[in-house]
Amino acid sequence: MNRLKAVAENSDQNSRNVSFLFPLSGRKARFDQVLKGEAPADFFYGGLALEKELGSLSYVDLRKEPVQPLKKAFLLFERIRNRFVNFGLSKQRVRAFADDIPAGELVISFTDSGSMSVGRYRNYLSKDVVLAGGFHGLCDIANEVAPWARVWAKREIRKSLKDLDYCFFFGEKDREEAIKLYGVDPERSCIFPFGVDLDFWRPGAEEDEGKDGLVFSVGSDPKRDYNCLINALDGRYKARIITRLHVDPASLGANVELVSGSLHGSQITDMVLRDLYWRSKMVVVPVRNVIQPSGYSVSLQAMACGKPVIISNIDGLWDKEILKNGENCILVPPGDSVAMRDAIEKIDKDEVLRADLGKAARQTAVENFGLDRMDQALITMVQDLQSSHPHEKGHRHGTRR
Structure with missing residues:
Protein backbone atom coordinates (compact mmCIF):
# COMPACT_ATOMS: atom_id res chain seq x y z
CA MET A 1 0.00 0.00 0.00
CA ASN A 2 1.47 3.39 -0.90
CA ARG A 3 1.81 6.11 1.70
CA LEU A 4 -1.01 8.27 0.35
CA LYS A 5 -3.51 5.41 0.54
CA ALA A 6 -2.43 4.90 4.12
CA VAL A 7 -3.19 8.54 4.86
CA ALA A 8 -6.57 8.30 3.17
CA GLU A 9 -7.59 5.08 4.89
CA ASN A 10 -6.34 6.09 8.32
CA SER A 11 -7.58 9.66 8.20
CA ASP A 12 -10.53 10.81 10.27
CA GLN A 13 -12.52 13.97 10.71
CA ASN A 14 -9.45 15.70 12.12
CA SER A 15 -7.57 15.48 8.80
CA ARG A 16 -7.00 18.68 6.93
CA ASN A 17 -8.21 19.17 3.37
CA VAL A 18 -5.54 20.21 0.87
CA SER A 19 -5.58 23.26 -1.41
CA PHE A 20 -3.06 24.03 -4.13
CA LEU A 21 -2.31 27.72 -4.57
CA PHE A 22 -1.92 27.67 -8.31
CA PRO A 23 -2.35 29.84 -11.43
CA LEU A 24 -5.67 28.49 -12.69
CA SER A 25 -5.68 30.05 -16.15
CA GLY A 26 -5.83 27.20 -18.63
CA ARG A 27 -5.75 24.49 -15.93
CA LYS A 28 -8.96 22.80 -17.10
CA ALA A 29 -7.84 22.80 -20.73
CA ARG A 30 -4.44 21.41 -19.75
CA PHE A 31 -6.05 18.74 -17.58
CA ASP A 32 -8.14 17.61 -20.57
CA GLN A 33 -5.00 17.61 -22.72
CA VAL A 34 -3.19 15.40 -20.19
CA LEU A 35 -6.05 12.89 -20.32
CA LYS A 36 -5.77 12.81 -24.12
CA GLY A 37 -1.97 12.45 -24.04
CA GLU A 38 -1.55 15.91 -25.59
CA ALA A 39 0.25 17.48 -22.61
CA PRO A 40 2.53 16.26 -19.81
CA ALA A 41 1.35 15.76 -16.24
CA ASP A 42 4.44 17.38 -14.69
CA PHE A 43 2.73 20.79 -14.87
CA PHE A 44 0.63 19.77 -11.83
CA TYR A 45 3.60 18.98 -9.53
CA GLY A 46 2.12 15.67 -8.39
CA GLY A 47 -1.34 17.13 -7.84
CA LEU A 48 -3.04 14.69 -10.20
CA ALA A 49 -1.77 11.73 -8.18
CA LEU A 50 -2.83 13.39 -4.94
CA GLU A 51 -6.27 14.23 -6.30
CA LYS A 52 -6.79 10.72 -7.63
CA GLU A 53 -5.75 8.92 -4.47
CA LEU A 54 -6.86 11.27 -1.69
CA GLY A 55 -9.84 12.80 -3.42
CA SER A 56 -9.69 16.03 -1.40
CA LEU A 57 -7.57 18.40 -3.47
CA SER A 58 -8.84 21.90 -4.26
CA TYR A 59 -7.26 24.54 -6.48
CA VAL A 60 -7.15 28.20 -5.47
CA ASP A 61 -6.32 30.78 -8.12
CA LEU A 62 -3.02 32.42 -7.23
CA ARG A 63 -3.69 35.22 -9.72
CA LYS A 64 -7.21 36.08 -8.65
CA GLU A 65 -7.90 39.81 -8.83
CA PRO A 66 -10.00 41.84 -6.39
CA VAL A 67 -13.42 43.10 -7.42
CA GLN A 68 -13.53 46.39 -5.50
CA PRO A 69 -12.22 49.42 -7.47
CA LEU A 70 -9.97 50.64 -4.64
CA LYS A 71 -8.33 47.23 -4.22
CA LYS A 72 -7.90 47.00 -7.99
CA ALA A 73 -6.06 50.32 -7.85
CA PHE A 74 -3.82 49.00 -5.06
CA LEU A 75 -3.13 45.86 -7.12
CA LEU A 76 -2.12 48.01 -10.08
CA PHE A 77 0.28 49.88 -7.81
CA GLU A 78 1.75 46.57 -6.58
CA ARG A 79 2.24 45.33 -10.13
CA ILE A 80 4.02 48.54 -11.15
CA ARG A 81 6.15 48.45 -8.00
CA ASN A 82 7.04 44.79 -8.47
CA ARG A 83 8.07 45.37 -12.06
CA PHE A 84 10.08 48.45 -11.13
CA VAL A 85 12.07 46.73 -8.35
CA ASN A 86 11.89 43.20 -9.85
CA PHE A 87 10.25 41.61 -6.81
CA GLY A 88 7.05 39.56 -6.69
CA LEU A 89 4.90 40.30 -3.64
CA SER A 90 1.18 41.04 -3.53
CA LYS A 91 -1.13 41.75 -0.61
CA GLN A 92 -4.10 42.34 -2.90
CA ARG A 93 -3.87 38.89 -4.52
CA VAL A 94 -3.96 37.27 -1.07
CA ARG A 95 -6.93 39.40 -0.05
CA ALA A 96 -8.70 38.41 -3.28
CA PHE A 97 -8.36 34.63 -2.85
CA ALA A 98 -8.55 34.57 0.97
CA ASP A 99 -12.26 33.66 1.03
CA ASP A 100 -11.59 30.74 -1.34
CA ILE A 101 -9.51 29.01 1.34
CA PRO A 102 -11.73 27.40 4.00
CA ALA A 103 -10.67 27.34 7.62
CA GLY A 104 -8.41 24.46 8.52
CA GLU A 105 -6.96 23.90 5.03
CA LEU A 106 -3.45 22.71 4.29
CA VAL A 107 -2.38 25.21 1.62
CA ILE A 108 0.55 24.42 -0.68
CA SER A 109 2.07 27.09 -2.94
CA PHE A 110 4.40 26.17 -5.82
CA THR A 111 5.71 29.58 -6.88
CA ASP A 112 8.21 31.88 -5.20
CA SER A 113 5.97 34.95 -5.40
CA GLY A 114 2.91 33.01 -4.22
CA SER A 115 4.79 31.50 -1.30
CA MET A 116 6.21 34.85 -0.22
CA SER A 117 2.86 36.59 -0.54
CA VAL A 118 0.84 34.03 1.38
CA GLY A 119 3.43 33.92 4.16
CA ARG A 120 3.78 37.70 4.38
CA TYR A 121 0.04 38.31 4.44
CA ARG A 122 -1.28 35.22 6.19
CA ASN A 123 -3.20 37.48 8.59
CA TYR A 124 -5.84 37.73 5.84
CA LEU A 125 -6.39 33.96 6.03
CA SER A 126 -8.03 31.84 8.66
CA LYS A 127 -5.78 31.50 11.71
CA ASP A 128 -5.80 27.70 11.64
CA VAL A 129 -4.62 27.13 8.06
CA VAL A 130 -1.27 25.44 7.54
CA LEU A 131 0.92 27.06 4.89
CA ALA A 132 3.60 25.21 2.93
CA GLY A 133 5.58 27.43 0.56
CA GLY A 134 7.63 26.12 -2.36
CA PHE A 135 10.65 27.97 -3.76
CA HIS A 136 12.47 27.54 -7.05
CA GLY A 137 15.19 30.07 -6.31
CA LEU A 138 14.65 31.85 -3.00
CA CYS A 139 18.26 32.90 -2.39
CA ASP A 140 18.66 34.52 -5.80
CA ILE A 141 15.58 36.71 -5.42
CA ALA A 142 17.13 39.60 -3.48
CA ASN A 143 20.17 39.65 -5.78
CA GLU A 144 17.89 40.32 -8.75
CA VAL A 145 16.10 43.21 -7.01
CA ALA A 146 17.07 46.80 -7.79
CA PRO A 147 20.10 47.58 -5.54
CA TRP A 148 18.37 50.39 -3.66
CA ALA A 149 15.48 48.06 -2.71
CA ARG A 150 17.43 44.98 -1.60
CA VAL A 151 17.36 45.73 2.14
CA TRP A 152 13.57 46.08 1.95
CA ALA A 153 13.26 42.90 -0.14
CA LYS A 154 15.33 40.82 2.28
CA ARG A 155 13.26 42.12 5.18
CA GLU A 156 10.04 41.16 3.39
CA ILE A 157 11.42 37.70 2.59
CA ARG A 158 12.29 37.11 6.26
CA LYS A 159 8.80 38.19 7.33
CA SER A 160 7.29 35.85 4.73
CA LEU A 161 9.36 32.86 5.84
CA LYS A 162 8.62 33.52 9.50
CA ASP A 163 4.89 33.00 8.91
CA LEU A 164 5.13 29.92 6.70
CA ASP A 165 4.66 26.65 8.55
CA TYR A 166 6.85 24.72 6.12
CA CYS A 167 9.16 25.41 3.17
CA PHE A 168 10.22 23.17 0.33
CA PHE A 169 12.90 23.81 -2.26
CA PHE A 170 13.53 22.55 -5.78
CA GLY A 171 17.31 22.61 -5.29
CA GLU A 172 19.55 21.45 -2.45
CA LYS A 173 21.91 24.42 -2.76
CA ASP A 174 19.02 26.88 -2.47
CA ARG A 175 17.82 25.16 0.70
CA GLU A 176 21.31 25.18 2.21
CA GLU A 177 21.72 28.89 1.52
CA ALA A 178 18.21 29.68 2.83
CA ILE A 179 19.08 28.01 6.11
CA LYS A 180 22.24 30.16 6.38
CA LEU A 181 20.89 33.42 4.98
CA TYR A 182 17.33 33.52 6.29
CA GLY A 183 17.39 31.09 9.20
CA VAL A 184 15.01 28.57 7.62
CA ASP A 185 14.48 25.74 10.09
CA PRO A 186 15.95 22.50 8.63
CA GLU A 187 13.27 20.55 10.51
CA ARG A 188 10.54 22.52 8.76
CA SER A 189 11.90 22.28 5.23
CA CYS A 190 12.73 19.70 2.58
CA ILE A 191 13.81 19.15 -1.01
CA PHE A 192 10.99 18.68 -3.51
CA PRO A 193 12.41 16.76 -6.49
CA PHE A 194 10.98 17.64 -9.89
CA GLY A 195 10.02 14.82 -12.25
CA VAL A 196 8.88 14.68 -15.86
CA ASP A 197 6.13 12.71 -17.60
CA LEU A 198 8.13 9.95 -19.30
CA ASP A 199 5.11 8.80 -21.32
CA PHE A 200 4.80 12.21 -22.91
CA TRP A 201 8.45 13.26 -23.06
CA ARG A 202 9.77 10.27 -24.99
CA PRO A 203 12.05 9.63 -27.99
CA GLY A 204 10.48 10.31 -31.38
CA ALA A 205 10.41 8.31 -34.57
CA PHE A 369 13.61 11.67 -13.01
CA GLY A 370 10.15 10.22 -13.64
CA LEU A 371 6.86 11.55 -12.26
CA ASP A 372 6.82 8.95 -9.51
CA ARG A 373 9.54 10.68 -7.51
CA MET A 374 7.58 13.96 -7.56
CA ASP A 375 4.32 12.19 -6.71
CA GLN A 376 5.95 10.41 -3.78
CA ALA A 377 7.56 13.63 -2.54
CA LEU A 378 4.15 15.30 -2.46
CA ILE A 379 2.62 12.28 -0.75
CA THR A 380 5.29 12.30 1.93
CA MET A 381 5.02 16.04 2.52
CA VAL A 382 1.23 15.92 2.82
CA GLN A 383 1.42 12.97 5.17
CA ASP A 384 4.00 14.64 7.39
CA LEU A 385 2.10 17.92 7.53
CA GLN A 386 -1.19 16.14 8.21
CA SER A 387 0.34 14.30 11.15
CA SER A 388 2.24 17.27 12.57
CA HIS A 389 -0.67 19.72 12.18
CA PRO A 390 -3.86 17.75 12.93
CA HIS A 391 -7.11 19.56 12.22
CA GLU A 392 -8.71 20.84 15.42
CA LYS A 393 -12.44 20.87 15.92
CA GLY A 394 -14.26 24.13 16.44
CA HIS A 395 -12.02 26.20 14.20
CA ARG A 396 -12.85 29.82 13.54
CA HIS A 397 -11.98 32.21 10.78
CA GLY A 398 -9.27 34.67 11.67
CA THR A 399 -9.85 38.38 11.52
CA ARG A 400 -9.29 39.84 8.05
CA ARG A 401 -7.65 43.24 8.15
Missing part, protein backbone atom coordinates in the same frame (compact mmCIF):
# COMPACT_ATOMS: atom_id res chain seq x y z
CA GLU A 206 13.77 7.54 -36.12
CA GLU A 207 12.98 9.56 -39.23
CA ASP A 208 12.41 12.69 -37.08
CA GLU A 209 15.66 12.34 -35.14
CA GLY A 210 17.73 15.51 -35.66
CA LYS A 211 15.77 16.26 -38.84
CA ASP A 212 16.25 20.04 -38.62
CA GLY A 213 19.95 19.72 -37.78
CA LEU A 214 19.66 22.62 -35.34
CA VAL A 215 21.05 23.57 -31.98
CA PHE A 216 17.88 24.15 -29.97
CA SER A 217 17.39 26.25 -26.84
CA VAL A 218 14.16 27.21 -25.09
CA GLY A 219 13.09 28.98 -21.91
CA SER A 220 12.11 32.39 -20.54
CA ASP A 221 13.55 32.22 -17.05
CA PRO A 222 15.51 35.49 -16.55
CA LYS A 223 18.47 33.38 -15.43
CA ARG A 224 19.01 32.19 -19.01
CA ASP A 225 22.25 33.35 -20.66
CA TYR A 226 21.48 33.52 -24.36
CA ASN A 227 24.38 35.88 -25.03
CA CYS A 228 26.72 33.07 -24.00
CA LEU A 229 25.00 30.69 -26.41
CA ILE A 230 24.98 33.16 -29.29
CA ASN A 231 28.69 33.84 -28.82
CA ALA A 232 29.31 30.08 -28.74
CA LEU A 233 27.48 29.59 -32.04
CA ASP A 234 29.93 32.03 -33.60
CA GLY A 235 28.01 32.15 -36.87
CA ARG A 236 28.96 28.54 -37.63
CA TYR A 237 25.95 26.59 -36.35
CA LYS A 238 22.28 26.87 -37.19
CA ALA A 239 20.16 27.37 -34.11
CA ARG A 240 16.63 28.07 -32.94
CA ILE A 241 15.97 29.96 -29.69
CA ILE A 242 12.48 30.20 -28.22
CA THR A 243 12.15 32.77 -25.45
CA ARG A 244 10.12 35.76 -24.29
CA LEU A 245 13.28 37.37 -22.91
CA HIS A 246 14.80 40.29 -24.77
CA VAL A 247 17.57 39.22 -27.11
CA ASP A 248 19.29 41.84 -29.28
CA PRO A 249 18.42 40.88 -32.88
CA ALA A 250 21.66 42.45 -34.08
CA SER A 251 23.63 39.85 -32.11
CA LEU A 252 21.99 36.85 -33.72
CA GLY A 253 23.38 36.55 -37.22
CA ALA A 254 21.66 34.83 -40.12
CA ASN A 255 22.18 31.36 -38.65
CA VAL A 256 19.98 31.90 -35.57
CA GLU A 257 16.17 31.89 -35.61
CA LEU A 258 14.65 33.74 -32.66
CA VAL A 259 11.06 32.81 -31.78
CA SER A 260 9.23 34.91 -29.19
CA GLY A 261 5.62 34.01 -29.92
CA SER A 262 4.20 31.53 -32.37
CA LEU A 263 6.25 29.33 -34.67
CA HIS A 264 5.26 29.61 -38.36
CA GLY A 265 1.87 30.89 -37.25
CA SER A 266 1.21 28.03 -34.81
CA GLN A 267 1.01 28.16 -31.03
CA ILE A 268 3.94 26.48 -29.29
CA THR A 269 2.05 23.78 -27.44
CA ASP A 270 3.66 20.98 -25.48
CA MET A 271 3.30 18.72 -28.49
CA VAL A 272 4.96 21.30 -30.75
CA LEU A 273 7.78 21.68 -28.21
CA ARG A 274 8.27 17.91 -28.06
CA ASP A 275 8.49 17.80 -31.85
CA LEU A 276 11.12 20.55 -31.77
CA TYR A 277 13.16 18.51 -29.31
CA TRP A 278 12.93 15.49 -31.59
CA ARG A 279 13.95 17.42 -34.71
CA SER A 280 16.91 19.15 -33.07
CA LYS A 281 20.45 17.87 -33.22
CA MET A 282 21.12 18.85 -29.60
CA VAL A 283 19.57 20.94 -26.83
CA VAL A 284 21.56 23.65 -25.05
CA VAL A 285 20.51 25.12 -21.68
CA PRO A 286 22.67 28.22 -21.03
CA VAL A 287 22.23 29.63 -17.51
CA ARG A 288 23.98 32.33 -15.48
CA ASN A 289 25.73 31.06 -12.37
CA VAL A 290 22.88 31.12 -9.85
CA ILE A 291 21.80 29.11 -6.82
CA GLN A 292 18.37 28.47 -8.33
CA PRO A 293 18.21 25.12 -10.17
CA SER A 294 17.31 27.02 -13.32
CA GLY A 295 16.83 25.04 -16.51
CA TYR A 296 15.91 21.74 -14.88
CA SER A 297 12.54 21.29 -16.60
CA VAL A 298 13.88 21.88 -20.14
CA SER A 299 16.95 19.73 -19.46
CA LEU A 300 14.90 16.82 -18.12
CA GLN A 301 12.30 17.06 -20.89
CA ALA A 302 15.02 16.97 -23.53
CA MET A 303 16.85 14.11 -21.78
CA ALA A 304 13.61 12.14 -21.55
CA CYS A 305 13.21 12.68 -25.32
CA GLY A 306 16.61 11.06 -25.79
CA LYS A 307 18.43 14.24 -26.85
CA PRO A 308 22.06 15.09 -26.11
CA VAL A 309 21.97 18.07 -23.74
CA ILE A 310 24.57 20.73 -22.95
CA ILE A 311 23.93 22.30 -19.53
CA SER A 312 25.65 25.16 -17.69
CA ASN A 313 27.26 23.67 -14.59
CA ILE A 314 25.84 26.28 -12.21
CA ASP A 315 26.08 26.35 -8.41
CA GLY A 316 22.40 25.42 -8.26
CA LEU A 317 22.65 22.40 -10.57
CA TRP A 318 19.84 20.20 -9.29
CA ASP A 319 21.60 16.85 -9.15
CA LYS A 320 25.38 16.86 -9.32
CA GLU A 321 25.62 13.15 -8.51
CA ILE A 322 23.39 11.87 -11.31
CA LEU A 323 24.34 14.32 -14.06
CA LYS A 324 27.67 13.02 -15.37
CA ASN A 325 29.69 15.11 -17.80
CA GLY A 326 30.43 13.15 -20.95
CA GLU A 327 28.16 10.25 -19.94
CA ASN A 328 24.54 11.43 -19.94
CA CYS A 329 25.05 15.14 -20.71
CA ILE A 330 27.75 17.72 -21.32
CA LEU A 331 28.39 20.17 -18.48
CA VAL A 332 30.15 23.45 -19.24
CA PRO A 333 31.21 26.31 -16.95
CA PRO A 334 28.52 29.01 -16.80
CA GLY A 335 29.26 32.02 -18.96
CA ASP A 336 32.06 30.24 -20.83
CA SER A 337 31.26 30.63 -24.53
CA VAL A 338 34.45 28.88 -25.61
CA ALA A 339 33.67 25.77 -23.57
CA MET A 340 30.10 25.81 -24.88
CA ARG A 341 31.35 26.16 -28.45
CA ASP A 342 33.71 23.20 -27.96
CA ALA A 343 30.82 21.10 -26.60
CA ILE A 344 28.56 22.02 -29.52
CA GLU A 345 31.31 21.20 -32.00
CA LYS A 346 32.03 17.87 -30.30
CA ILE A 347 28.41 16.73 -30.43
CA ASP A 348 27.90 18.10 -33.94
CA LYS A 349 30.85 16.23 -35.44
CA ASP A 350 30.64 12.93 -33.55
CA GLU A 351 27.54 10.99 -34.58
CA VAL A 352 28.35 8.06 -32.28
CA LEU A 353 28.79 10.36 -29.27
CA ARG A 354 25.55 12.13 -30.15
CA ALA A 355 23.63 8.84 -30.21
CA ASP A 356 25.29 7.52 -27.04
CA LEU A 357 24.56 10.70 -25.09
CA GLY A 358 20.93 10.63 -26.21
CA LYS A 359 20.45 7.01 -25.15
CA ALA A 360 22.15 7.60 -21.81
CA ALA A 361 20.06 10.73 -21.25
CA ARG A 362 16.81 8.82 -21.76
CA GLN A 363 17.97 6.00 -19.49
CA THR A 364 18.97 8.50 -16.80
CA ALA A 365 15.57 10.17 -17.00
CA VAL A 366 13.74 6.83 -16.75
CA GLU A 367 15.81 5.66 -13.79
CA ASN A 368 15.92 8.90 -11.82
